[in-house]
Amino acid sequence: MSSPAPVVLVFLDPAFPDGRLADASRPQLMVTDQGATRGDGIFETMLAVGGSVRKLQAHLDRLGGSAEALDLAIPGQDAWRRAIATGIATHRDQHPAPTAGEDELVVKLVATRGVEGAASPTAWVQVSAAGAAGRRQRETGLDVIFLDRGYDSDVAERAPWLLLGAKTLSYAVNMAALRHARKQGADDVIFLSSDGRVLEGPTSTVLLAHVEKSDDGSTVKRLITPQLDSGILPGTSQGALFTAAKAAGWELGYGPLEPQDLLDADAVWLISSVRLLAPVNRIDGKDIGTPALRKELTAELTGLYAGIE
Amino acid sequence: MSSPAPVVLVFLDPAFPDGRLADASRPQLMVTDQGATRGDGIFETMLAVGGSVRKLQAHLDRLGGSAEALDLAIPGQDAWRRAIATGIATHRDQHPAPTAGEDELVVKLVATRGVEGAASPTAWVQVSAAGAAGRRQRETGLDVIFLDRGYDSDVAERAPWLLLGAKTLSYAVNMAALRHARKQGADDVIFLSSDGRVLEGPTSTVLLAHVEKSDDGSTVKRLITPQLDSGILPGTSQGALFTAAKAAGWELGYGPLEPQDLLDADAVWLISSVRLLAPVNRIDGKDIGTPALRKELTAELTGLYAGIE
Known part of the structure; x- marks a missing residue:
């Protein structure tokens, strides 16, 4: 495995309004932090292009929703924004991108329930x-x-404690689902509910497209994603792309979806904030759509997505 | 909230055969440790009484089973035993128990997938x-x-990646289930499967007892727990208590169990390694058995459990 990329670390700390820079190459977390001992915390993973975080407000809002679901009192959005700015500026200063085309940073927000017995959460930004x-x-x-x-x-509706x-x-x-897929020679996973509905990927949202000729000869393009109330994570990338696609004339649709709907689609993607729109070539060994149409639709949607702030 | 009890921390480290003592009051974990960022790791919580860990082999074996389920290469049992001994000896030396009756230590074993991009797990013992x-x-x-x-x-059988x-x-x-219970004024939770079977507590195994007169006038006592293949954690305390109860003449039984089986029982307990045998007074507001019989059976089983090494 290659050595990990340098990480810039900024703790949210009331004594440091712009965040407290810390050395990520040294231990900075207590072993009794409930993030480490119980996975008791929340996170967001975002992409910054040219120093600017894509869909920042949507990520901060979703972080707030996660905090509410876990009864976790986290710092306000302004504190996050300042720490994010500190982290990105520091990373760009210390580790400039080799080329403008590679100026993509992963910005991760984490908040845990803090050290056992302590009253306050642990919150940090890593870049x-x-x-x-x-x-x-995205290419292959x-x-x-x-x-x-x-x-x-x-x-999800009847058991909020899940x-x-x-x-x-x-x-x-x-992570176990992704390892299971890789052992089988696959790259990724689409989860199904026990009643056979399409849910989401372990770290992504599922999208599918249908292209049809309408009666008047024009082309109708429809972009579809599973309905949210099936207990999936609301995808910030899916949300932003849907808005852009609608403005560009696409029709939008929301599940319920079954596996056959994906196998019958003209294209399927897993979309997430860092990997963006990754086309699905095969599901369980079955080809999805045609390479030419998949490529064309991926290029069109990727172009729409690139216009999102 | 009271200030946390002092923690003795011992990392498993090939360079330190008896484990490497570290200051638990200072940060010792990397923020990029996958235990902290993804809850990607395993643990055991054990009780040491008078310096001796109860059911140590059963805990080490279960830790090994968890590691296997997660494809996690963890240190061998001998390394764990040495680090545990170091941790307990150090704690007893630095923080002697005020009275012999309070000489109970919680010994936690943790192994994570380690820092992102690194090849080796992070493993430690905290006491x-x-x-x-x-x-x-246990009393109330x-x-x-x-x-x-x-x-x-x-x-559990069809989806090992869960x-x-x-x-x-x-x-x-x-943790969310326990918070949900406390908001409703309850102390703990018994999980049910979606098909209505009794599973386990969030941090404990469910036991129930029936006491019956047999035809010849003798008393038959039966101790019952949900069957393992329903996807519950194999309880080390339940396993040890069943062995002791059988030797003392109890009959043993294994689910499937439904909620009504618990409501109809003469006694129900949640059993775990540190809290031990905690009697359940009420489930969803309904009294379980009678206080007198519950007390008698709890005392008997607690006595049997005390004989376990």
């Missing part, structure tokens, strides 16, 4: 260069497998 | 004095509510 793997997968596309998530699609729809640090199952 | 809360609940008993765990009772039966650091749902 590092975006790896090449994500950029590569993904082989994906379906995996059962174990939950039925109604459980924290579905909150982005918690308890990601062991998501 | 602290057992709090009074657990001892109190618990008010419990049923909560839906969202999974059906067959999912890591049911592994004790991972991804405990956010368990």
